[in-house]
Amino acid sequence: MWEYTDKVKEYFLEPKNVGSIDDANAVGEVGSLACGDALKLFLKIEDGVITDAKFQTFGCASAIASSSALTELLKGKTIDEAQKITNKDIADFLGGLPKEKMHCSVMGQEALEAAIKNYYGEKVEKVELEGELVCHCFGVTDELIRRAIRENDLKTVEDVTNFTKAGGGCGDCVPRIQELLDEVRGQAHTEAPAEKKPLTNIQRMQLVMQVIDEEIRPSLRKDKGDIELVDITGTVVQVALRGACTNCPASQLTLTDFVQKTLRELVDPDIVVKEVSA
Numbered sequence: 217m218w219e220y221t222d223k224v225k226e227y228f229l230e231p232k233n234v235g236s237i238d239d240a241n242a243v244g245e246v247g248s249l250a251c252g253d254a255l256k257l258f259l260k261i262e263d264g265v266i267t268d269a270k271f272q273t274f275g276c277a278s279a280i281a282s283s284s285a286l287t288e289l290l291k292g293k294t295i296d297e298a299q300k301i302t303n304k305d306i307a308d309f310l311g312g313l314p315k316e317k318m319h320c321s322v323m324g325q326e327a328l329e330a331a332i333k334n335y336y337g338e339k340v341e342k343v344e345l346e347g348e349l350v351c352h353c354f355g356v357t358d359e360l361i362r363r364a365i366r367e368n369d370l371k372t373v374e375d376v377t378n379f380t381k382a383g384g385g386c387g388d389c390v391p392r393i394q395e396l397l398d399e400v401r402g403q404a405h406t407e408a409p410a411e412k413k414p415l416t417n418i419q420r421m422q423l424v425m426q427v428i429d430e431e432i433r434p435s436l437r438k439d440k441g442d443i444e445l446v447d448i449t450g451t452v453v454q455v456a457l458r459g460a461c462t463n464c465p466a467s468q469l470t471l472t473d474f475v476q477k478t479l480r481e482l483v484d485p486d487i488v489v490k491e492v493s494a
């Protein structure tokens with residue numbers, strides 16, 4: 217799976233500032249449970265200084281560690297100083313995040329922006345819905361993608377997916393993400409995407425088995441987990457998680473963010489992974 221720094225592990229296993237602030241005067245909420253990550257940030261601001269910061273989050277280890285790191289970064293800062301905090305600052309505070317998990321630090325930055333807008337009385341329904349909605353699967357707008365490209369020097373659609381999640385679902389938004397990359401980086405995308413021949417059922421099954429054996433299972437085994445391929449019908453792949461994965465609270469994320477994502481990248485973008493209890 218992913219390599220986490222000691223600081224990420226520390227902030228995940230013993231997160232600081234978990235909870236809410238009853239008399240918070242700045243609250244920012246981003247993400248959604250449907251996307252797998254959600255963060256609510258509570259700030260107490262007195263005389264322009266953030267005197268307390270707490271969070272509630274739903275998400276993976278990186279989301280919890282990033283949220284906790286953000287609250288530590290915020291305490292004692294003026295609003296002006298807080299507004300300068302970027303997702304990169306959050307990741308740097310943690311000694312880095314796996315590139316596939318950088319979107320967790322972006323979520324922290326968005327929650328902070330939403331909280332500051334809330335403090336100034338600006339209406340923030342959903343910060344991620346400002347601008348043109350590019351990725352319907354994860355509710356990501358063009359504004360958010362442009363900023364992620366600029367601030368993190370992103371070069372590929374995969375980079376954008378790692379930082380914002382956009383493009384990590386059905387893939388319909390990938391051409392628009394490429395346009396935004398071209399626009400922000402000021403370069404025309406000249407290469408036509410390679411035409412791929414559709415896989416036959418037999419080819420798809422063989423590739424799925426190969427990728428599970430060579431890519432997915434070895435990663436899961438590093439964390440004492442395992443996976444069993446139960447059945448393949450068209451693009452639907454049925455699997456059963458084994459070992460440490462069986463009772464892991466993050467098993468659903470493992471299935472979507474790792475197993476399904478890997479199979480989509482390496483076999484077929486239409487693959488849907490379903491867990492069965494066989």
Ligand code: FES
Binds near residue numbers: 354386
């Ligand atoms: S619309 Fe972006 S991944 Fe589905």
